Amino acid sequence: MISGSVLNAICEDSIKLINGEATARITHQTLVPKIENPISYSEFFFNYLLKNQPCILTKWATKDWPCMEDWRLESRAGEFVPNFDKLVEIFGETEVPVADCSKKNFNSHEKIKMKFKDFVKYWKSKINGDKEERSFYLKDWHCRREFPSYNIYTTPPYFTSDWLNEMFDKVVASFSEDDYRFVYMGPTGTWTPFHADVYRSYSWSANICGRKKWVMFPPGEEEKLKDINGHLPFDIRDIISDDVIKPTCIEVEQGAGEIIFVPSGWHHQVYNMEDTISINHNWFNGCCINLVWRFLQSELRLVEREIDDCRASMEGEEWTNHCQVLMLCNTGINYQRFHSLLEHVIKTRCDVIMRGVTSQPMIKRDKRKVDYDVIKRTCISTMTSLKDCLLSVEIAESQSLADLCLVIPTLLEMLSHCDCAHLLFDICDVILAYTKQFN
CATH class of the missing domain: 2.60.120.650 (Cupin)
Known part of the structure; x- marks a missing residue:
C-alpha cells in the first residue's frame, strides 16, 4: 500500500x-x-x-x-x-x-x-x-x-x-x-x-x-x-x-x-x-471501424503467439476456435462477436434505406438542403469498409453480407431520384453517422 x-x-x-x-x-x-x-x-x-x-x-x-x-x-x-x-x-x-x-x-x-x-x-x-x-x-x-x-x-x-x-x-x-x-x-x-x-x-x-x-x-x-x-x-x-x-x-x-x-x-x-x-x-462507428478491426487483429496475433507451442497438437479448426475463445476472455470480444455487430449495423442501415425508397410522403416536413453526393459517397464508402472487414473475418455468413453491400449503390441511386427531400434529411444523420471516407 x-x-x-x-x-x-x-x-x-x-x-x-x-x-x-x-x-x-x-x-x-x-x-x-x-x-x-x-x-x-x-x-x-x-x-x-x-x-x-x-x-x-x-x-x-x-x-x-x-x-x-x-x-x-x-x-x-x-x-x-x-x-x-x-x-x-x-x-x-x-x-x-x-x-x-x-x-x-x-x-x-x-x-x-x-x-x-x-x-x-x-x-x-x-x-x-x-x-x-x-x-x-x-x-x-x-x-x-x-x-x-x-x-x-x-x-x-x-x-x-x-x-x-x-x-x-x-x-x-x-x-x-x-x-x-x-x-x-x-x-x-x-x-x-x-x-x-x-x-x-x-x-x-x-x-x-x-x-x-x-x-x-x-x-x-x-x-x-x-x-x-x-x-x-x-x-x-x-x-x-x-x-x-x-x-x-x-x-x-x-x-x-x-x-x-x-x-x-x-x-x-x-x-x-x-x-x-x-x-x-x-x-x-464507421469512422474508426478500420482502427477497431486492426486492433482486434493485433489481439488475435498476441493470443496466437502466447500459445504457439500448442499449435501442433490441434487441428486447423480446433486451433482457430481455441484462439477465438481465449481472445474473447482476454479482450471481451472476438471475431464472431465483431461479425455479429457488423451484421446488425449493415442490416439495420439497409432497412432504413429500403424504407426510404418505398415511402411516399404526402408532405415535405423539412425543406433543408441535403448534399446527395455526400450521402451517396459516404454510404458507399462505409459499406465497402464493412465488407472488407467482414471478408477478413473469414466466417461463412460474411459472404452473404458482403453480397448485401453490393446493392447499396443501386439503392442510393434510386433514393436520390425520389421526390422527398425531407425523407433524405431524415435519414441523412443516420447514414452520415455510419460512414468512412477513403479519399
Whole structure:
C-alpha cells in the first residue's frame, strides 16, 4: 500500500507534469480546440470524427442535463461541488465499483465493491482532512443501466452514432452483458492509469462538477514510452529517463460542464484536480471501424503467439476456435462477436434505406438542403469498409453480407431520384453517422 505522504507527493508530481514542469522526456503541447457554440453534425463529422482529432465542447453541451441540477451544488466561492445529500438519497443503498488508486493490480487499480453511501462517507472524510491511506475512486459504474427510468443526461448528437452501445441496446443477449456507459466520481488526487480505450473505441467524458487534467498521446507516440520488454508504463509519472526519443503529448484541462472527445487509439492518463463527477461513454462507428478491426487483429496475433507451442497438437479448426475463445476472455470480444455487430449495423442501415425508397410522403416536413453526393459517397464508402472487414473475418455468413453491400449503390441511386427531400434529411444523420471516407 502507498503511504499518505507518498500519495501527496504523487499528486504534487501529477500537477507538475500536467503543468509542463516535470519530466524532460515528454514534449507537451496544448492543441485541443474548444467548440464554444453548437456546430452542424457534418462539421463535427468531417473535422473531428474522420480526422480522429480531440476537441472539447463547452458548457452549452450539458447545461440542460437533469444531473446538472441533481448531482451538484454551487459553493460560496461560485464553484460546483458534489450534492452528496441528493446523491445518497438516490443511490445510497446501491452497490458500486470502487478502485483504490493506492494499489496496483496487474495493469489497473485494485477494485472492490461498496455501498454508495459508504463511498460518500469516505469521500466526505477526505474533504475534511482525513489522512486515510487508501485513495478510492468510484469508476466504471453502469449507472444508466441500473437506473433506466432515471433521466440523467442526453447524449450529444455528435456522439449518437454509437454502434457499440447500439448492440447492447438491441441485441444484448448475443453480444455482451455490459454496456459502455459509465459514471465516475472521485476526490481530488484520484486518477486513471495510462491506457487507450477499449477496442480502440472513441470516448467522450463530461464533467458534471470538478476539473480533470488529461495527458493525451497521438497514435504511435505511445511506442516511445515502451520499456525494453515492449511494455507500456502503468503511470507516466514513473518515466524519468532522458536517454530516449521524446514523445509528443497534448495536455488539456477540462472544467465543469465541459465534454472532451477522445479519438480512437489516443493513449491517455487522467487526473482529478478537484472533487469530480463525470459521465463517460465508449463508442465507435464507421469512422474508426478500420482502427477497431486492426486492433482486434493485433489481439488475435498476441493470443496466437502466447500459445504457439500448442499449435501442433490441434487441428486447423480446433486451433482457430481455441484462439477465438481465449481472445474473447482476454479482450471481451472476438471475431464472431465483431461479425455479429457488423451484421446488425449493415442490416439495420439497409432497412432504413429500403424504407426510404418505398415511402411516399404526402408532405415535405423539412425543406433543408441535403448534399446527395455526400450521402451517396459516404454510404458507399462505409459499406465497402464493412465488407472488407467482414471478408477478413473469414466466417461463412460474411459472404452473404458482403453480397448485401453490393446493392447499396443501386439503392442510393434510386433514393436520390425520389421526390422527398425531407425523407433524405431524415435519414441523412443516420447514414452520415455510419460512414468512412477513403479519399
